[in-house]
Amino acid sequence: MSNENVLEMRNVHKSFPGVKALKGVDLTIKKGSVHALMGENGAGKSTLMKILYGIFHPEEGEVIFKGQPYSVKSPIDAINRGISMIPQEISPCPNLTVASNVFLGKEITANGVKLLNQKQMVKETQALFDDLGIDIDPSVMMSEISIANAQLVAIATAVSYNADLVIMDEPTSALTEKEIDKLYDIIRDLRDKKKIAVVYISHKLDEIFTICDEVSVLRDGEYIGSDSIENFDKDRLISMMVGRTMDEFFHKEEAVIGDVLLEVKDMSLSRKFKNVSFQLKQGEVLGVAGLMGAGRTEVMEALFGYRPADSGEIFIKGEKVEIKEPIDAIKHGIAFVTEDRKLTGIFPELSIKDNMIMPDIENYLKGGLLDSKKIKENCQTQREAIAIKTPTLEQLIKNLSGGNQQKVLISRWLLTTPEILILDEPTRGIDVGAKSEIHRLIGELAKMGKSIIMISSEMPEILSMSDRIMVMHEGKCSGEISRKDATQEKILALATGEQL
Amino acid sequence: MAQQKIISRPSLGAFMNKYGIVVIFIGLCVILSIVSPAFLSIRNITNVIRQVSIIGIVSMGVTFCIITTGIDLSSGSMIALISVVVASMSQNAVSDSQPISIVMPILFAILISLALGAILGTINGSLTAFGKIPPFIATLGMMTAAKGAAALYTQGRPVGNLKDAFTFIGTGSFIGIPIPIWIYIVMAVLSHILLSKTKFGRHVFAIGGNEQAARICGINVEKTLVKVYAYAGFLTAVSAIMLTARTSAGNPTYGLAYELDAIASTVIGGTSLSGGIGSIPFCVIGALIIGVLNNGMDLLGVNAYWQQIVKGFIIVIAVLIDARKQKRK
Amino acid sequence: MAQQKIISRPSLGAFMNKYGIVVIFIGLCVILSIVSPAFLSIRNITNVIRQVSIIGIVSMGVTFCIITTGIDLSSGSMIALISVVVASMSQNAVSDSQPISIVMPILFAILISLALGAILGTINGSLTAFGKIPPFIATLGMMTAAKGAAALYTQGRPVGNLKDAFTFIGTGSFIGIPIPIWIYIVMAVLSHILLSKTKFGRHVFAIGGNEQAARICGINVEKTLVKVYAYAGFLTAVSAIMLTARTSAGNPTYGLAYELDAIASTVIGGTSLSGGIGSIPFCVIGALIIGVLNNGMDLLGVNAYWQQIVKGFIIVIAVLIDARKQKRK
Amino acid sequence: NGQQDDGVITIGAAMSSFADKGQTYLQDGVRAFDAEYDDVEVLMTDAKDDPAVQLNQVETLLTKGVDAILIVPVDISALKPVFAKCKEDGVKLVIANRMPAEEFHDDFDVYTGSESIQAGLLQAEWVAEAMQPEGGKVGILMGPLGHEAAMMRTEGNKQIFDKYDNIEIVMDAEGKWDRAKGMQIAENWIQSGAGLNAIVCNNDEMAIGTLLAAEGANLADEDIIIAGIDATPDALEFLGEGLDVTVFQNMNAQGYNGAAACYKLVKGEMVEKWDWIPFELVTTENMDEYK
Numbered sequence A: 001m002s003n004e005n006v007l008e009m010r011n012v013h014k015s016f017p018g019v020k021a022l023k024g025v026d027l028t029i030k031k032g033s034v035h036a037l038m039g040e041n042g043a044g045k046s047t048l049m050k051i052l053y054g055i056f057h058p059e060e061g062e063v064i065f066k067g068q069p070y071s072v073k074s075p076i077d078a079i080n081r082g083i084s085m086i087p088q089e090i091s092p093c094p095n096l097t098v099a100s101n102v103f104l105g106k107e108i109t110a111n112g113v114k115l116l117n118q119k120q121m122v123k124e125t126q127a128l129f130d131d132l133g134i135d136i137d138p139s140v141m142m143s144e145i146s147i148a149n150a151q152l153v154a155i156a157t158a159v160s161y162n163a164d165l166v167i168m169d170e171p172t173s174a175l176t177e178k179e180i181d182k183l184y185d186i187i188r189d190l191r192d193k194k195k196i197a198v199v200y201i202s203h204k205l206d207e208i209f210t211i212c213d214e215v216s217v218l219r220d221g222e223y224i225g226s227d228s229i230e231n232f233d234k235d236r237l238i239s240m241m242v243g244r245t246m247d248e249f250f251h252k253e254e255a256v257i258g259d260v261l262l263e264v265k266d267m268s269l270s271r272k273f274k275n276v277s278f279q280l281k282q283g284e285v286l287g288v289a290g291l292m293g294a295g296r297t298e299v300m301e302a303l304f305g306y307r308p309a310d311s312g313e314i315f316i317k318g319e320k321v322e323i324k325e326p327i328d329a330i331k332h333g334i335a336f337v338t339e340d341r342k343l344t345g346i347f348p349e350l351s352i353k354d355n356m357i358m359p360d361i362e363n364y365l366k367g368g369l370l371d372s373k374k375i376k377e378n379c380q381t382q383r384e385a386i387a388i389k390t391p392t393l394e395q396l397i398k399n400l401s402g403g404n405q406q407k408v409l410i411s412r413w414l415l416t417t418p419e420i421l422i423l424d425e426p427t428r429g430i431d432v433g434a435k436s437e438i439h440r441l442i443g444e445l446a447k448m449g450k451s452i453i454m455i456s457s458e459m460p461e462i463l464s465m466s467d468r469i470m471v472m473h474e475g476k477c478s479g480e481i482s483r484k485d486a487t488q489e490k491i492l493a494l495a496t497g498e499q500l
Numbered sequence B, C: 001m002a003q004q005k006i007i008s009r010p011s012l013g014a015f016m017n018k019y020g021i022v023v024i025f026i027g028l029c030v031i032l033s034i035v036s037p038a039f040l041s042i043r044n045i046t047n048v049i050r051q052v053s054i055i056g057i058v059s060m061g062v063t064f065c066i067i068t069t070g071i072d073l074s075s076g077s078m079i080a081l082i083s084v085v086v087a088s089m090s091q092n093a094v095s096d097s098q099p100i101s102i103v104m105p106i107l108f109a110i111l112i113s114l115a116l117g118a119i120l121g122t123i124n125g126s127l128t129a130f131g132k133i134p135p136f137i138a139t140l141g142m143m144t145a146a147k148g149a150a151a152l153y154t155q156g157r158p159v160g161n162l163k164d165a166f167t168f169i170g171t172g173s174f175i176g177i178p179i180p181i182w183i184y185i186v187m188a189v190l191s192h193i194l195l196s197k198t199k200f201g202r203h204v205f206a207i208g209g210n211e212q213a214a215r216i217c218g219i220n221v222e223k224t225l226v227k228v229y230a231y232a233g234f235l236t237a238v239s240a241i242m243l244t245a246r247t248s249a250g251n252p253t254y255g256l257a258y259e260l261d262a263i264a265s266t267v268i269g270g271t272s273l274s275g276g277i278g279s280i281p282f283c284v285i286g287a288l289i290i291g292v293l294n295n296g297m298d299l300l301g302v303n304a305y306w307q308q309i310v311k312g313f314i315i316v317i318a319v320l321i322d323a324r325k326q327k328r329k
Numbered sequence D: 001n002g003q004q005d006d007g008v009i010t011i012g013a014a015m016s017s018f019a020d021k022g023q024t025y026l027q028d029g030v031r032a033f034d035a036e037y038d039d040v041e042v043l044m045t046d047a048k049d050d051p052a053v054q055l056n057q058v059e060t061l062l063t064k065g066v067d068a069i070l071i072v073p074v075d076i077s078a079l080k081p082v083f084a085k086c087k088e089d090g091v092k093l094v095i096a097n098r099m100p101a102e103e104f105h106d107d108f109d110v111y112t113g114s115e116s117i118q119a120g121l122l123q124a125e126w127v128a129e130a131m132q133p134e135g136g137k138v139g140i141l142m143g144p145l146g147h148e149a150a151m152m153r154t155e156g157n158k159q160i161f162d163k164y165d166n167i168e169i170v171m172d173a174e175g176k177w178d179r180a181k182g183m184q185i186a187e188n189w190i191q192s193g194a195g196l197n198a199i200v201c202n203n204d205e206m207a208i209g210t211l212l213a214a215e216g217a218n219l220a221d222e223d224i225i226i227a228g229i230d231a232t233p234d235a236l237e238f239l240g241e242g243l244d245v246t247v248f249q250n251m252n253a254q255g256y257n258g259a260a261a262c263y264k265l266v267k268g269e270m271v272e273k274w275d276w277i278p279f280e281l282v283t284t285e286n287m288d289e290y291k
Ligand SMILES: Nc1ncnc2c1ncn2[C@@H]1O[C@H](COP(=O)(O)OP(=O)(O)OP(=O)(O)O)[C@@H](O)[C@H]1O
Pocket: A016, A017, A019, A020, A021, A039, A040, A041, A042, A043, A044, A045, A046, A047, A048, A088, A399, A400, A401, A402, A429, A431, B003, B004
């Protein structure tokens, strides 16, 4: 083994009941480099990293770390050997303080006695945050900070172990541009000053080209190849990942835009958003941009009746409507694909079919009982229309990849034949292939005359998909830009509260 | 996408995964019929099913509750209360020897009792759905209060002297099969259809699987929960009526710890205490396992103290080797 | 950052949020001392605390279990088993009138009993941690088995004839305060430190808050869970010893439904059944509420039937108006 | 029906509870009979105080083909199905310890035991006399609400006390046969300042709890009358040292006689229908006979 390399994995195999997740994967990481691990959803990236972190154990394969054979039983072993990780699903303990989360598993105890030294932990956490330029109070409860901040805490925690290899599994999925820049600084600092290697997993190609030195690609549990970043361009990277060439972003065609279908007037919800007004026209895609925490989700939740607003009016086709509960919204032809698949989307233990029919079971009743033939027909049509990859519709949704889960959720709402479709971060955490399919689908729906509201934190997505862009800042509408005028700079300016 | 090669060849593992508990049940029956020849007689089998019917019907309601991530601790006490209420209304004649005696057509007595069960269930459901009290506590409160109410109603006495037309429900037969078994079958079919073939049933699973998502899908979570507990209360009332008819008396001491047997049956039948998973046919198997176990140990003359120890072990072991078991809650 | 505008002015709402249950407790005491003059006497207060100590100590163990999203249904039966074991080992003399009589220094008898409690707890913990059985079922199995074992050990009879040195634990006083109260205080302080000031306690909260996160941070979830149930078993043993000493006898019928009172105390004390939240001082308040309620109703001579009904209501109401209550589990 | 081929008579003994101490003495009596006769086999079941379980067990015993059933009914008003089943199978039925209502007196072969109410009457009579001439206030500690013995003993107490103008029942509570629970309630009663002159308990365990509470509150033996029922060995230890009176019921004899009646009935011998085993009052004067 060359002592250039901090880690070498050879011929790693891992299977789960019914799935062969890794089929002989190799991976070599150079010391002090940032190494991108790329692949579609379900390619096996997280599985490979979880093996390094002691969460999974491979059936076969060899791992050399810092020149020594490496095999760990649990995360604590991995940390002790010098590997730390930010897991893909950031999962803090909401009932503990930020400092306690950072020190979880390595609590500082007072000399002699075994009692916790809370003060010292807060102090050290503060020092760590200062060092990384993170502005979070270490003594507040984890449940009180935003998702973005929780992500930063997870990053800080992983860095705090002083490991030789830090694994970051989609660390930016909940971050906005500002925080991503901060993360870049942290990574550069690790690489250049401390000579620490970083494995970086992301579905956002821009990030790869900004921060990574080398790239390895997995596809379907197999190792496809590695190279240094200079030898890649986007097209080559995508074709390695998906096995064919394609565009990263689908560019929506101009659709015929009709009359105003939905109008929201002066909607407010205390401490969340204030006096939000906007219009949505038939066949239009309204992009909603803003920084994390701007209140976009809350506006849509209020519109949908999930978290009713304190005040404001909603008009559909010019008529005033009362929406107190989601069922009211559904009846008015509104559909809502939420941003958090796990929390507010899927019913993990139910089949794809059951997941699809949930909002409008009424339509599948025959004599009071469910009509399994009709359910099957409708779901089958939908499955073919948007190409959901699954052996059968009886499959439990939890067994699908993220992209396919997202498609099932979109199908769920399309089956209600909505006029207005709200999509909140429809492609978060979804690979390039699936993303482009979802974009194409949005385009087609608009063409069919559906009206779509799309919240997205990804600038290119907003720019390529929207007919009109509404920008929010701290719970207020800070401006609207039409498709032709829209630029990244203008959106960012509005999102950070500057006037145009 | 390539990752969807989910292999589904029918392996032994997959079979055990799905029907492990049935295998356990059959194994238990085989062992018992070997060690005790009386076990496999038609008469004994009828006996076992009739005995199981009471807990079995309660456990179907518990299955609904548990699927929504709830629980029902009040069923035992509700049986006590409803048993004295129905007994007091099914009297042969107004009599001083009984603490309470009301004479009315037994159909009314039964309807009133079923309604009472549903109302008590509705209270449980409202406390947990609207009051946001954990169902464990809401039904614990009901458990305590209903037991007291039962004793208060009769001043702690049993109520006998029941009409024959009423006791027929517990002791009679129809084409050779005891009425309680018929009722058990009807309730099982009804509950199965309700749970797996109706909108309501799907909503029950949805709430248990992901309450937030259920709300987004336009499901009225509160109303559904209330219905679930009301249905559980209704089934408990059915059970109480059967018990009263079978023993020809109502008694405020009835139903002691039935809720635990019902919950054990449900969980042995593979319903996950973390919600979202469960089925009525398996719940029936779960209840039969407990029933067969009790019957078998009596047939074998196992010492009463050892019976409890064995039962404790079997509960744990059945759940331990059931491959479908859910992760720790 | 903009989203950190979480307002935390110390409002009445926030206060009630945190100390609502203390207010309920004080309210209850005020009402009782008005309607019953005997309530506020030093003697009665000592009385109440001594009575509460037994359930109170059990409920502290239950608090640990519930914080990890677990539960312990076995404590009542474990009290029965340990009470007969410790009684059989604390005999004045070998005697034929007792079902089992062993003479040994009481220190040994106590240590063996505490160890037995911890071992039974360890079994509970191992079943749930390693066997992945839901704790509700693991401890339900233990509940059934331990009750049977207790009856088997003494053939269903009580064990009396205990050494005075032993009964002193339950009946004696030290500087004017009964020994059981001292033990309660010591156990409360010990448990409080363990839960809120040690690494172990921190890990207990972490597991309850997010088991996956705890695992990823290198916490040995299984080992921690086993320790939690072992500690609960140890506290149950302490309680069983106190009860035995206080009544000068062990009996396999002891402890009936104590687990429910202990769980109710814990939840009234604000511990969330969905895990991750709980504290020992509030658990003590919860137990005192139930204790004061029982005492007050006896003082007032409330009819036995009504006592249960009132208790059921109070359990529900205390949780209903406790603003800290967690969402439905 | 009748004897099996091997000449062994099987008796199904459907007991109410193995966890109830008094009942365990009755069960000992049954076992003693079983041990004495080689041609007898006893199958004993434990209904855990649940009438439905008892019914199940009777069914199971009949399925096994027993020659006679000896039953200690959990609930005397829930015996109808048992009568029907035994008649159907032509099996002899002996009832022990708890007497069914009069309307059922033709439905069984032998009753061995007494009437629960008698214990309550005897106990209360002694207490009422001891309270004279001043009279005073009484508290009653009851067994589980709805339990036959608890109900009838309390009923007996009330019948007697109602006869005395100067005696008033001011408290009653459910001590669930349990010493600890009884002790807790007694402590609270003593604290309440209600000034009870006597606490009458449905069983000895609760009476012992009461006297421990009285001791704890530094009440002297003379300050309060405490009465129990069962005359358990423990209770006899305390008799005269706080406990004033208890009532003996020869449980062992009930079990033994019950089994014997089954045996004779199956053999076709003549047996008296009513085998009364009376209650006996136990005080300091006669306590040595019961030790
Ligand atoms: N715990 C598990 N049990 C069963 N199957 C699993 C488990 N974890 C992962 N898999 C399966 O293994 C395969 C690889 O999953 P993995 O999470 O490694 O993909 P990934 O490349 O990280 O995808 P993504 O980009 O969506 O995060 C998938 O088919 C997945 O369904």
